[in-house]
Amino acid sequence: KLLLLIKRMAGCISSCLLILLAWALVHFLPGSKGPPVTNYDGTIYFNHESLRTPATKEEIVEVVKSASKDGRKVRVVGSGHSWSHVAHSTDILLSLHNYAGVVSVDVPEKRITVQAGMTFHTLNAVLDQHGLAMKNLGSISAQTVAGAISTGTHGTGLKFGNLATLVTKLELIS
Numbered sequence: 001k002l003l004l005l006i007k008r009m010a011g012c013i014s015s016c017l018l019i020l021l022a023w024a025l026v027h028f029l030p031g032s033k034g035p036p037v038t039n040y041d042g043t044i045y046f047n048h049e050s051l052r053t054p055a056t057k058e059e060i061v062e063v064v065k066s067a068s069k070d071g072r073k074v075r076v077v078g079s080g081h082s083w084s085h086v087a088h089s090t091d092i093l094l095s096l097h098n099y100a101g102v103v104s105v106d107v108p109e110k111r112i113t114v115q116a117g118m119t120f121h122t123l124n125a126v127l128d129q130h131g132l133a134m135k136n137l138g139s140i141s142a143q144t145v146a147g148a149i150s151t152g153t154h155g156t157g158l159k160f161g162n163l164a165t166l167v168t169k170l171e172l173i174s
Contacts, residue, residue, distance in 0.1 A: 036048075037051070037077060037080070037087065037088075037093065038080060039080040039081070039082055040079065040080045040081055040140075040142065044080075044082070044084070044085060044088075046085065046088045048089065048090070048093045049090055049091060049092065050091075050092045050093065051077075051092075051093045051094075051095060052092060052093070052094050052095070053094075053095045053097065053098050054094070054096075054098060054099055055098040055099055056099070057099075057173070060094070060096075060099065060173050061173055063092065063094060064173055064174065067091070067092050072091045072092055073089065073091040073092065074091065074092045074093075074094050075087060075089040075091065075092070075093055075094065076093075076094045076095075076096060076146065077093050077094065077095050078095075078096070078117075078143065078144045078146065078147030079119065079140075079142045079143050079144055079147060081140050081142065081143050081147065082151075095117070096115070096116045096117030096144060096146060097117045097144070098117065099115045099116060099117040100114075100115050100116075100117035100118040100119070100122065100144070101114070101115050101118070102114055102115075102118075102126055103115065105126070105130050105132075107130050107131065107132065110132055111168065112126065112127065112130075112132065113169070114126075114145055115145075116144065116145060116146035117144050117145075117146065118144060118145050119141065119142055119143065119144055119145075120134075120137065120138070120140075120141045120142075120143055120144075120145070120148065121141040121142060123145060124137075124141065134163075134166070135160060135166065136154070136155030136156070136157060136160040136163070136166075137155045137163075138153040138154060138155055138163065140153075148163045148164075149162075149163055149164040149167055149170075150164075152164065
């Protein structure tokens with residue numbers, strides 16, 4: 001039993017050392033123009049050329065137009081709720097966390113319009129203020145609305161679709 005315990009501890013230590021090495025490599029590699037992007041549990045790290053954090057639709061449009069003119073790509077990053085390098089990009093990263101306001105609330109229709117960067121934690125609080133609630137939720141409230149509907153986030157139950165099925169209108173900037 002002691003030998004098995006020692007083997008398991010060695011495996012854990014090896015894993016921790018690999019994560020630490022990856023962290024150190026990313027943090028000290030030249031070429032990054034800002035802090036590295038990481039996922040929520042710290043297992044994914046990568047550097048980026050540029051991270052933009054627009055607060056208005058006009059600022060988002062400007063980022064997209066400028067990138068297109070320069071032949072660069074834009075990739076949206078959310079709350080980092082991924083175990084893969086899905087958001088990894090050497091071009092422009094776009095965080096919508098500053099684009100996270102309430103546009104309108106229609107209590108009789110039980111409908112709310114929000115900006116893409118709003119987290120479900122905030123959305124749930126706003127809905128509660130108006131006596132409303134989601135039919136179904138995923139387990140991570142730090143996800144943004146745009147991230148959840150883009151990735152097929154779902155709650156539970158055979159009678160519920162994923163969160164994207166609750167969307168009645170969407171504005172896309174391309």
